[in-house]
Every structure is written in C-alpha cells, then in structure tokens.
Amino acid sequence: MSLTQLRKSQWQAYFDRLSRTLGAERAEIEAAGLGLDRHVEAESVPVARISYDPASDVLALFGDEFEHIIRHPKEVHIDHEVEWVHGIEVVDRDGERHIIVLKAPLLLPAT
Numbered sequence: 001m002s003l004t005q006l007r008k009s010q011w012q013a014y015f016d017r018l019s020r021t022l023g024a025e026r027a028e029i030e031a032a033g034l035g036l037d038r039h040v041e042a043e044s045v046p047v048a049r050i051s052y053d054p055a056s057d058v059l060a061l062f063g064d065e066f067e068h069i070i071r072h073p074k075e076v077h078i079d080h081e082v083e084w085v086h087g088i089e090v091v092d093r094d095g096e097r098h099i100i101v102l103k104a105p106l107l108l109p110a111t
Contacts, residue, residue, distance in 0.1 A: 006076045011052040019049045026103040029068050031096060059090055061100065070098050
C-alpha cells in the first residue's frame with residue numbers, strides 16, 4: 001500500500017469521481033487531535049458520498065444516518081494500491097486527523 005498526498009486543486013474532482021464508485025461502502029471514521037486520544041466517531045457506517053466544496057473549504061462525508069464535516073482541511077492523503085483505495089486521512093487546520101478506513105477496498109476512480 002502507498003500513501004499519496006493530493007494537491008488541494010485535485011480534491012473536488014477526486015472526491016466527485018470517488019463518490020461515483022461508492023455503493024454502500026462501509027467505513028470507520030476516527031479522529032485524533034493534538035494532545036487527544038484517538039476516538040472512533042463512527043464504526044461500520046455506510047458512506048454514500050464524499051465531497052469537497054472549495055467555496056466553503058469543507059470536506060464532508062455523507063451516509064443515510066450520519067454526516068461528518070471537516071472544516072478547512074489542509075492535507076488529504078489517500079492510502080491505496082495500484083487500483084484500490086483503502087482509506088483516507090484528512091488533516092484540518094487545527095492539526096486534527098480524520099481517518100476514514102474503508103471496510104473493503106474501493107476501486108480507484110478512472111482519471
């Protein structure tokens with residue numbers, strides 16, 4: 001597996017493409033901040049969409065029963081193999097890490 005940092009200019013298009021490949025993918029969402037222990041915010045929840053809005057500088061994950069908002073992300077890292085996404089790590093401007101681990105690898109979207 002490889003960890004790749006996306007440039008901010010890539011975020012909106014990447015997450016739009018990735019969302020088209022999401023079915024009812026299940027994910028675990030974890031948050032860890034400076035001086036804070038890691039805690040799981042959601043476990044095995046279906047993720048329907050991930051999007052980035054550059055106008056409001058918000059990255060959001062949406063499911064049927066939840067919404068996880070990350071305001072002012074400054075870094076996005078994708079944990080992947082050649083064709084599969086295993087997880088996403090987002091670091092916000094306060095240094096908090098939001099880690100999304102997909103329960104089953106997701107096929108990378110076509111570029």
